[in-house]
Amino acid sequence: MGFKERFPRWITAILGIVQLVLTAAIIGLELGSDYIDLAHGTIWIGLWAGIIFIITFLWMLFITCCCRGRCYATYVLILNILSGILACVMIYFDQLFINQLCKCYLGDQLCCAVRGIPSLSSNFSGVLDDCATAISQGTISSRTCPTTPYDKLPLLKAQLACAVGMLVSCGLYVVVFIFACFGICFGHD
Structure with a gap:
């Protein structure tokens, strides 16, 4: 066989x-x-x-x-x-x-800026402003997962x-x- x-x-x-x-x-x-x-x-x-x-x-x-x-x-x-x-x-x-x-795994800046598709489509400029403020204040690590x-x-x-x-x-x-x-x-x- x-x-x-x-x-x-x-x-x-x-x-x-x-x-x-x-x-x-x-x-x-x-x-x-x-x-x-x-x-x-x-x-x-x-x-x-x-x-x-x-x-x-x-x-x-x-x-x-x-x-x-x-x-x-x-x-x-x-x-x-x-x-x-x-x-x-x-x-x-x-x-x-x-x-x-x-x-x-994307780094603090991208982890702060990149979220779910619904939040990106509705308020992306607000998310970017929040992340930019956190970067300038040195508190970005607290904003990576809001x-x-x-x-x-x-x-x-x-x-x-x-x-x-x-x-x-x-x-x-x-x-x-x-x-x-x-x-x-x-x-x-």
């Missing part, structure tokens, strides 16, 4: 669909979180990790319908390992931001859960691939 027979389509189809749903959720939650507050409690990991997640689930679905050989499955293995690593990074940052919603963005908390928790789901799905692919390489059969198409 060859590799194709030991590596059934239904497993890659299920994992590919799960990864598709999780990727859409991660990117959507990141966009919602960024809408609430663009600078605090984020490094936009849902967006830049989402690019790799998209490539991974597309290749996962591609090997489900076409190219069932070991070479393509190995390429998808590498993508799943990379996606699993990015899911771990996402888990780290999400739990960090859940505990510190005002954390900002209000804690508590609205982001449910979105960050949901993104954390999706990242754990992504890590699990990537890990399952790795296990299935290793089993297929060692000749353990999961069934036939």
Whole structure:
């Protein structure tokens, strides 16, 4: 029995669909979180990790319908390992931001000026004036997070859960691939 027979389509189809749903959720939650507050409690990991997640689930679905050989499955293995690593990074940052919603990596001046999309569109000149005054008075560090963005908390928790789901799905692919390489059969198409 060859590799194709030991590596059934239904497993890659299920994992590919799960990864598709999780990727859409991660990117959507990141966009919602960024809408609430663009600078605090984020490094936009849902967006830049989402690019790799998209490539991974597309290749996962591609090997489900076409190219069932070991070479393509190995390429998808590498993508799943990379996606699993990015899911771990996402888990780290999400739990960090859940505990510190005002954390900002942009520097005091940008953290003061960049807030949520609604506040930027309605009162951007007022925000800039407030930040300029704080800079001139030397109190900029007290203005970097004027209000804690508590609205982001449910979105960050949901993104954390999706990242754990992504890590699990990537890990399952790795296990299935290793089993297929060692000749353990999961069934036939």
